[in-house]
Amino acid sequence: MITARPIWILFLLCWFSVACDKTEPELLSGDITGYVKVYDENYYLEEDMSGVQVAIRDETFEDQSSTDASGKFLFEDIFYGNYLVGVEMEGYFSMITDFPLHHLGGYSPTLKEYWIHEIPKFETHIDSIRYEETYNRYYISVNLTGMSGLPLFGYDFWCFFSDSPEVSLDQYVSDDVGWIWVDDMVGSRGEIMVEIWDNRFDELKSDSIYCCVYPRAFGASLYVLFPESLGSASNVFSFMAQ
DSSP states (O other), X not given: OOOSHHHHHHHHHHHHHHHHHOOOOOOOEEEEEEEEEEEOTTSOBOSOOTTOEEEEEOSXXXXXXXXXXXXXXXXXXEESEEEEEEEEOTTEEOSOSSEEEEEOOSSSOEEEEEEEEEXXXXXXXXXXXXXXXXXTEEEEEEEEESOSSOOSSEEEEEEEEESSTTOBTTBOSEEEEEEEEGGGOBTTEEEEEEEOOOGGGGGGTTSEEEXXXXXXXXXXXXXXXXXXXXXXXXXXXEEEOO
């Protein structure tokens, strides 16, 4: 009598042999996607967030994408590895310059979120400057024209001081950051509060001081000057140090 057992055993051995030789292909590439949030000069999200250029690169490869109206970008079928990312759009400031990105590849996309801020377009005019001795603060009274609306929180300014009326971003003795809080604004008017911690300011105390200020985009590091984040310079205003 012929038994079927040897036939089944032979079949199973062949099946296991094929299964052992068969390996799942390793997926070495995949998508990189995400969103860029685009903020206006008042720190509100733009309705249309299209047109932001997003670039990735490494030593041998580079690619570029742009955002749609929702701020979404997509790079398809990108080989796994470490990439540098740049995010930019004319008239906007971003800290995302050569930002490191580790891309694993595979079926799940690498998801990232970035942001970009509009460089202020309004003009600033200094009317007066007063001193508060208790906290060693100067208050710079300004009028802002051409604003697109009140800011969500307030405005940052970079303030430059010199003993020369030629004071500017490129020519100054002392500099510091100042703020206008939105709660303290009356229409387009407000006071920039500057706490003087820069020792170089002491060099100016015996003479007339000249000051000009630049509004700056949100998103910049608090106490680090990024010239590319600054809007237009104000008028130059002279005062005596207290």
